Amino acid sequence: MTNSSDAYSPDAGVSSDVLSRELAIEQAHVDAVYERLGVATKSARSAAESGQELYRSDRGSWVREEDGTALFERDAFAFQAAKRLAILDAEHEGLVFGRLDHTDREVRYIGRIGVRDAEYEPLVIDWRAPAAEPFYRATPNNPMDVVRRRVLRCRADKVIGIEDDLLDAEANIDDLPIVGEGALMAALSRARGKHMRDIVATIQAEQDEAIRADHRGVTVISGGPGTGKTVVALHRAAFLLYSNRRRFERGGILVVGPGPVFMNYIERVLPSLGEDSVTLRAIGAVASDVLPDVRATRIDDALAANVKGSLRMVTLIKRLVNLPLSDGPTQLLTTVKGNVLKLDASALDRIRTSVAAHGKLNASRDAAERAVLAALRPQVPEELGLDADAIDDLITSSSAYRTFLSTWWPPLVPTEVLRRLADAGVVDRIATDLLTEAERAALTASYATHDDWSVADTALLDELAAILGPLPRDAGDSDPTLFLTSGAEVSELVTMADRYTRSIEADPDDDSVENYAHLLIDESQDVTPMQWRMLRRRGPQASWTIVGDLAQSSWPDLDEVGRAVRELIGSAPHREFRLSVNYRSPKEVFDLAAEIVKRAYPKADLPTAVRSTGNEPELARVSEAALVSDLAARIDTLTDQVPGTVGVIVPPSRIEALQAAVLRRLASEMNSVDIDRVWFVTPLEAKGLEYDAVVVVSPDEVVAESPGGVRVLYVALTRPTQLLVTLDVGESAGAWRRSRS
Numbered sequence: 001m002t003n004s005s006d007a008y009s010p011d012a013g014v015s016s017d018v019l020s021r022e023l024a025i026e027q028a029h030v031d032a033v034y035e036r037l038g039v040a041t042k043s044a045r046s047a048a049e050s051g052q053e054l055y056r057s058d059r060g061s062w063v064r065e066e067d068g069t070a071l072f073e074r075d076a077f078a079f080q081a082a083k084r085l086a087i088l089d090a091e092h093e094g095l096v097f098g099r100l101d102h103t104d105r106e107v108r109y110i111g112r113i114g115v116r117d118a119e120y121e122p123l124v125i126d127w128r129a130p131a132a133e134p135f136y137r138a139t140p141n142n143p144m145d146v147v148r149r150r151v152l153r154c155r156a157d158k159v160i161g162i163e164d165d166l167l168d169a170e171a172n173i174d175d176l177p178i179v180g181e182g183a184l185m186a187a188l189s190r191a192r193g194k195h196m197r198d199i200v201a202t203i204q205a206e207q208d209e210a211i212r213a214d215h216r217g218v219t220v221i222s223g224g225p226g227t228g229k230t231v232v233a234l235h236r237a238a239f240l241l242y243s244n245r246r247r248f249e250r251g252g253i254l255v256v257g258p259g260p261v262f263m264n265y266i267e268r269v270l271p272s273l274g275e276d277s278v279t280l281r282a283i284g285a286v287a288s289d290v291l292p293d294v295r296a297t298r299i300d301d302a303l304a305a306n307v308k309g310s311l312r313m314v315t316l317i318k319r320l321v322n323l324p325l326s327d328g329p330t331q332l333l334t335t336v337k338g339n340v341l342k343l344d345a346s347a348l349d350r351i352r353t354s355v356a357a358h359g360k361l362n363a364s365r366d367a368a369e370r371a372v373l374a375a376l377r378p379q380v381p382e383e384l385g386l387d388a389d390a391i392d393d394l395i396t397s398s399s400a401y402r403t404f405l406s407t408w409w410p411p412l413v414p415t416e417v418l419r420r421l422a423d424a425g426v427v428d429r430i431a432t433d434l435l436t437e438a439e440r441a442a443l444t445a446s447y448a449t450h451d452d453w454s455v456a457d458t459a460l461l462d463e464l465a466a467i468l469g470p471l472p473r474d475a476g477d478s479d480p481t482l483f484l485t486s487g488a489e490v491s492e493l494v495t496m497a498d499r500y501t502r503s504i505e506a507d508p509d510d511d512s513v514e515n516y517a518h519l520l521i522d523e524s525q526d527v528t529p530m531q532w533r534m535l536r537r538r539g540p541q542a543s544w545t546i547v548g549d550l551a552q553s554s555w556p557d558l559d560e561v562g563r564a565v566r567e568l569i570g571s572a573p574h575r576e577f578r579l580s581v582n583y584r585s586p587k588e589v590f591d592l593a594a595e596i597v598k599r600a601y602p603k604a605d606l607p608t609a610v611r612s613t614g615n616e617p618e619l620a621r622v623s624e625a626a627l628v629s630d631l632a633a634r635i636d637t638l639t640d641q642v643p644g645t646v647g648v649i650v651p652p653s654r655i656e657a658l659q660a661a662v663l664r665r666l667a668s669e670m671n672s673v674d675i676d677r678v679w680f681v682t683p684l685e686a687k688g689l690e691y692d693a694v695v696v697v698s699p700d701e702v703v704a705e706s707p708g709g710v711r712v713l714y715v716a717l718t719r720p721t722q723l724l725v726t727l728d729v730g731e732s733a734g735a736w737r738r739s740r741s
């Protein structure tokens with residue numbers, strides 16, 4: 001097996017004459033397809049110019065097949081073909097990638113888009129069409145009337161390689177040569193680059209079932225590392241769009257992954273399948289539809305992260321919202337014709353709680369005012385002979401009352417409310433029965449020591465946005481200088497006026513949560529209960545695809561993860577798929593990783609590694625003093641040994657300093673190293689990613705620094721496609737492997 005990107009080498013067993021002849025046959029077909037597409041593009045353009053915008057769809061596609069009734073079907077097809085062609089990633093590996101030869105001698109070509117000839121006969125079948133299914137599902141045990149499955153490897157419009165599988169050796173067809181040594185193995189041993197590639201030419205049968213599963217309800221896809229969960233989920237998104245375009249293009253599909261590095265890694269897959277209408281968002285950016293500035297990447301320390309992810313925060317946040325502002329009024333005093341009217345703190349609290357129970361706070365100011373007036377009216381002496389309207393007019397015209405209302409029920413901005421948790425006094429008042437002392441301290445410290453938001457905070461901010469609702473549209477009508485005449489202390493005046501002015505800068509139109517028809521959640525084992533609440537707000541009517549592996553969870557309470565998914569499924573129809581083959585890690589690497597994870601999590605779902613390289617992992621040790629020079633030297637060697645990427649996975653506490661020092665050393669002493677191929681990441685950032693070679697720095701610290709412990713080390717150990725090095729730092733390090741059985 002070869003590591004080069006041209007690993008689709010022709011089988012030496014087939015004469016070069018046969019190979020050349022077969023390549024020429026396939027080239028002729030590919031040429032015909034491109035010629036036809038040229039015609040389709042022209043025809044699409046001219047139809048568009050002659051006013052067919054009528055058929056433009058809401059989300060910007062040119063034509064919906066179902067609506068194109070006034071068009072000849074062929075014209076509608078031309079639109080679709082031209083549109084998909086325009087989206088296809090420039091670097092995609094061939095429009096036509098497969099061929100099926102059937103027992104009845106019928107030949108079908110499979111490609112990224114469907115293409116028909118002038119007589120409307122299929123030249124290429126879209127990989128998602130039912131007729132393409134045997135390409136993925138046929139096996140020698142169940143050949144599905146297919147004799148030979150052929151994968152074509154193209155560069156741009158040139159066919160450069162062929163890989164065949166003989167599926168029905170009994171079929172009486174003796175003029176079908178079999179070429180190549182297996183498309184899957186060749187694909188798997190190719191170098192990894194910065195972006196994930198589609199697997200459209202080599203989808204395996206168990207993966208195909210998950211991709212084509214019913215769109216309704218909830219589809220759960222599980223499996224160990226490297227089993228293709230992510231890539232399968234992305235192909236499923238493309239399949240859903242193909243099979244139910246109207247519903248999913250209009251309603252939208254949201255793909256959520258763990259972080260921006262991961263989103264960047266997967267972003268090319270859907271365009272390479274001709275689909276560009278899917279929204280990709282890291283979990284820390286999901287709330288950015290309601291809170292545009294909130295896009296977080298920082299991970300809290302373990303204790304704070306656990307607290308912030310837990311459902312106990314729902315109660316805590318409700319209490320926080322109801323807790324009067326420390327600089328707000330504690331009572332209302334006003335007069336009507338010389339008679340003093342008063343509501344004390346407990347009366348105000350009762351009103352606040354009962355109003356808050358019935359609506360969103362920012363939308364309830366009128367209701368709160370009605371409740372306050374209703375509580376004041378009985379205090380006006382009857383002998384004044386005033387009716388309710390007259391009393392209300394007298395109360396509301398007083399400046400003391402207006403000042404009270406603005407400060408007692410101000411427009412509340414989620415970010416400002418959550419910041420209140422930096423005050424230990426606030427946390428103590430609302431959380432003594434919810435959190436331990438250590439948890440309360442961790443929560444307060446996380447806000448007191450950081451100005452920016454963490455990923456876990458975004459779900460809390462989203463929860464707050466849901467409780468508070470959009471800012472009132474008239475929030476800007478009141479004059480902040482009002483406070484200057486209220487008679488309170490100057491320092492307070494500034495605080496309130498300041499808060500008021502800042503809060504009205506938010507655009508009330510930005511507060512609507514985006515709803516999707518389908519949500520696809522990757523690395524779901526790390527989604528906390530609070531984050532599930534945030535996601536569910538994006539798809540109250542949606543169907544779901546949930547992808548994950550409990551053995552890779554960084555969340556400490558695995559039962560809670562399971563419960564959250566069961567709750568989401570509820571009584572909806574659902575189906576589960578388990579992927580069983582690890583296509584990423586060589587067997588030698590995965591054996592080590594599996595042994596480590598089994599110790600901490602015996603129930604781990606361990607896949608079978610499909611490849612073997614003969615390279616055992618290197619378990620190395622280095623002193624603290626020699627770490628930088630040793631790591632730089634290893635990176636130098638590894639970039640020579642593998643053709644693609646080298647991942648250096650470093651515990652969070654070390655990454656910044658170590659990366660800077662190693663890069664400096666590489667630049668000064670080993671400047672032949674191609675730095676663009678080297679990635680420094682924390683174990684959590686490495687989730688879902690893969691590299692040709694990986695160095696895991698200080699595995700003991702990787703375990704110690706994450707609430708997921710050994711499971712997070714398992715993630716790190718399962719990232720390489722070729723070579724693994726672990727680097728213990730210091731004489732006594734290595735606990736992670738000493739207790740190997």
Ligand SMILES: Nc1ncnc2c1ncn2[C@@H]1O[C@H](COP(=O)(O)OP(=O)(O)OP(=O)(O)O)[C@@H](O)[C@H]1O
Pocket residue numbers: 184187188197198199202203204207223224225226227228229230231232549552583584687688689690718
């Ligand atoms: N059928 C296939 N043909 C070719 N390559 C495949 C196939 N299935 C998976 N792969 C490759 O295997 C690698 C792992 O896939 P992927 O990242 O989707 O796995 P995963 O199950 O999400 O892993 P993890 O849980 O570790 O994040 C990728 O490089 C992917 O392209």
